[in-house]
Amino acid sequence: MVDIKTRLFFALAPRTDESLGGYIIRLAEANAGHSPERIMRSVFGECAQPRLDRSTGFAAYCRTEPDDICGLSGFWRTGHGPVPECRLGSVWVVAKPHMSGPCRAICPQCLSDDSYSRDTWDISLYTCCIEHQCDLVDRCPECRRLLIWSRRSLTRCHCGFDMRRARATPTSSGRLFVAASLSDCVDRSRLSPDTLPIATNLAHEAISFGHLDTALQIIWFLGVSFPALVIGKISRGRAGVPLSSALTYADQAFHMLNNWPRTFVCGLDKLFTSRLEKSNYEAERVLRFVRDRIWQLTPGYDPLNMRRIFQQQTRDLLKRANRTGSLRSLSSQLELELEPIPL
Ligand SMILES: [Zn+2]
Numbered sequence: 488m489v490d491i492k493t494r495l496f497f498a499l500a501p502r503t504d505e506s507l508g509g510y511i512i513r514l515a516e517a518n519a520g521h522s523p524e525r526i527m528r529s530v531f532g533e534c535a536q537p538r539l540d541r542s543t544g545f546a547a548y549c550r551t552e553p554d555d556i557c558g559l560s561g562f563w564r565t566g567h568g569p570v571p572e573c574r575l576g577s578v579w580v581v582a583k584p585h586m587s588g589p590c591r592a593i594c595p596q597c598l599s600d601d602s603y604s605r606d607t608w609d610i611s612l613y614t615c616c617i618e619h620q621c622d623l624v625d626r627c628p629e630c631r632r633l634l635i636w637s638r639r640s641l642t643r644c645h646c647g648f649d650m651r652r653a654r655a656t657p658t659s660s661g662r663l664f665v666a667a668s669l670s671d672c673v674d675r676s677r678l679s680p681d682t683l684p685i686a687t688n689l690a691h692e693a694i695s696f697g698h699l700d701t702a703l704q705i706i707w708f709l710g711v712s713f714p715a716l717v718i719g720k721i722s723r724g725r726a727g728v729p730l731s732s733a734l735t736y737a738d739q740a741f742h743m744l745n746n747w748p749r750t751f752v753c754g755l756d757k758l759f760t761s762r763l764e765k766s767n768y769e770a771e772r773v774l775r776f777v778r779d780r781i782w783q784l785t786p787g788y789d790p791l792n793m794r795r796i797f798q799q800q801t802r803d804l805l806k807r808a809n810r811t812g813s814l815r816s817l818s819s820q821l822e823l824e825l826e827p828i829p830l
């Protein structure tokens with residue numbers, strides 16, 4: 488329960504597409520003597536997880552309507568799945584890896600137009616502003632440090648530099664496509680189909696069914712997990728993703744979708760060959776089987792279906808055959824909804 492004596496003095500109305508973390512920075516700015524961390528601790532306790540079941544106390548603390556507070560994106564909940572989930576708009580998604588830390592990146596021009604942090608900027612693979620068609624900025628051009636959530640001002644770096652003056656680089660069509668699709672999914676800032684960058688209908692359909700969690704899983708699988716597996720890297724699914732890597736991941740996912748299914752199948756072949764070179768009999772068997780099954784089971788090359796079959800087949804075979812290495816690490820990535828293999 489929030490102590491009434493510790494309530495904030497100045498109230499601020501939350502914006503409809505605002506990030507909870509950004510709102511807390513704005514509250515701290517408006518109420519001298521408060522820092523974002525202090526507000527967070529006062530309302531959510533030491534664990535510092537902004538749980539939705541504390542939102543009523545939070546509304547009382549900042550003298551705002553509970554309904555308005557609940558509309559903010561970035562609340563957490565636990566106990567509804569194997570890992571904590573984060574709410575974006577009205578959708579719950581697996582918090583890691585799909586959400587980055589709050590307010591880690593900004594669009595300088597959007598901030599100049601209206602100083603609040605958009606909720607979509609907190610999605611790890613949302614790397615550009617679809618309105619201004621530039622990459623988001625996560626580093627201060629003056630002191631070269633990464634933006635951190637606990638800063639005292641939404642628009643200023645710790646060193647005092649006004650981030651609205653930061654120069655933003657024009658983005659790529661792939662990043663724009665990924666961002667526009669995710670934005671569509673949270674039902675905001677829709678681009679009309681005419682202004683969408685070059686994308687096949689198939690690719691667009693694949694990640695724009697209106698289900699944010701499905702879109703995030705496909706983009707993550709095609710942009711991060713699968714390419715990492717192909718080059719033999721173990722990807723740590725639940726670790727945070729820096730913006731510098733997310734830019735590449737969004738491009739990779741777009742490339743894979745835009746050249747569907749050729750690039751995916753080439754990747755499978757490469758994966759298969761590299762495992763052969765290492766004479767890993769079990770892995771080879773797994774991959775050969777997976778590849779053949781995908782061909783058999785996916786007439787029409789439906790990306791959703793191929794992804795599902797890849798995961799299903801890999802998981803089933805890994806349970807019985809292969810218990811080590813990067814294939815195993817793939818199976819433990821919760822964003823792919825694979826069950827971990829018992830030791
Ligand atoms: Zn912008």
Ligand SMILES: [Zn+2]
Nearest residue numbers: 627630644646
């Ligand atoms: Zn700075």
